[in-house]
Amino acid sequence: MVCVGCGDRTAMSAALARVAAGEPDPACLVCGGVLKSATVYFGQMLDEDVVEACTAAAADCDVFLAVGTSLQVWPAAGLADIAVGAGARLVVVNAEPTPYDDVADLVVREPIGTALPRLVSSDG
Known part of the structure; x- marks a missing residue:
């Protein structure tokens, strides 16, 4: 959870525990703002810092996994461009076609819960 007022972060489980204890809409414990x-x-x-970190990671990766995304919403979709442009292999795991399927090294059209364990297993 994040407070929209002060930016304080807390575990979702803590906020849900407060709801279970009877608070219908728990406020931030730091400033009273909305969680x-x-x-x-x-x-x-x-967040600009997050976008910069993701851009740097995409430019430095060997394999870029695009999982459960249409790859149509920017700037996140552009990370695939950055990775491929830097020489990374692109793997698209999505139920529907994406604009990057033609440049992907592998396209997987099966449920994520089935595909991901197989993709990351040492049995491959």
Whole structure:
């Protein structure tokens, strides 16, 4: 969880425990602000430091896994471009086609729960 007022972060389980204890809408314990899940909502601005770190990681990786994404929402979709441009192999795991399927080294069209364990296993 993250406070939209002061940015304090806490475990989701702690907020849910407060709800289970009877607080219908637990506020931030630091400033009293609104808590929300620490996920990025559609249309929400991304943290610049996070985007820079992701860009650097994409430029330095050997294999870029794009899992469960349409690869159509920017700037995250552009990370595949950065990785491929730097020589990384691209693996797309998604139920539907993506704009990057033609440049991917591997495209997997099966449920993520089935595909990922197989992709990361040492049995390959």
